[in-house]
Amino acid sequence: MSRTTIITSMLVALLAVAGAVPANGQLSSTATKFVEVANGYRLASNITYLRAGGVDLKLDVYQPRGATEPAPTLLFIHGGGWTNGVKETSLMNFLPYLESGWAVVNVEYRMADDAHAPAAVEDCRCALRWIYRNAEQFNFDVDNIVVTGNSAGGHLSLTTGFLPASAGLDRQCPGDRRRAWTTGETSTAELKVAAIINWYGITDVYDLLHDTPGVSGNFTEAWLGSRADRDDVAKRVSPTTYVRRGLPPVLTIHGDADPIVPYKHATRLHETLDGAGVANELVTIAGGGHGGFSNDEMLRIFTAIEAFLDNHGIGQ
DSSP states (O other): OOHHHHHHHHHHHHHHHTTSSOTTSOOOHHHHHHHHHHHTEEEEEEEEEEEETTEEEEEEEEEETTOOSOEEEEEEEOOSTTTSOOGGGOHHHHHHHHHTTOEEEEEOOOOTTTOOTTHHHHHHHHHHHHHHHTHHHHTEEEEEEEEEEETHHHHHHHHHHHOOGGGSOSTTOOOOHHHHHHHOOOTTSOOOOSEEEEESOOSOHHHHHHHOTTHHHHHHHHHHTTOTTHHHHHHHTOGGGGOOTTOOOEEEEEETTOSSSOTHHHHHHHHHHHHHTOOEEEEEETTOBSBOOOHHHHHHHHHHHHHHHHHTTOOO
């Protein structure tokens, strides 16, 4: 089954779950919303944004139909412990943004089997640069780019938004020389995002490697590999390494009973952000695990996200 077919099948499944065509032939309110969202977007799927290590890396663009102004843009990065997962299963995670008229760029990146760290970090940075390079074609508002993801995707959202070009993890990103001549945009130019929404992401890879046994430690070892400089690489790809004044606002959602990514990853990050004077908010889900939050908890979370974005003038 092709990836485009997977997306179509997911939409059909969502309509079915929502009771799309009940006995009376009328769409339910939930199904109606899904239809409205689906009809309101153009999907450009499996665009190659980078070729790295012999792998063509793809992304999907959901673009509002009929938009006359650049749209606020969400860069979504899926989770999976840097070892598994596909972008096509992420639709429900960014559906609220589609409902609000955002453009969404849903990106894949190299798994540990294809390339060890810092490959995934490099890929996601290149995806952000792709958004900048193609903003005019797809009507992206580069002043309103929000990066988000869950678990490993939360970690990659933080590194995508935190890393300075001087970290040297953008050097493989393709660039358009003609744009570089006219705009100064190169793979060493600083690119900013408006905000980061981190869903229970890893913030200190070194800590996860050494102080978190079990599943998380295994994922981390698989991603870092057995290299001699593993500890140095772990620190190099840790968001906490790059906390400094001037970073974009950060919102984190984390359950305080998360058995995969310890809650301390959230609290330590936000203490460090406070110390650097970076605007931030931590939404703690009491008793919450590694995702799988209840409907009431999700309502609370998205209410907090909406308020957070409004408070920082994002997406307006």
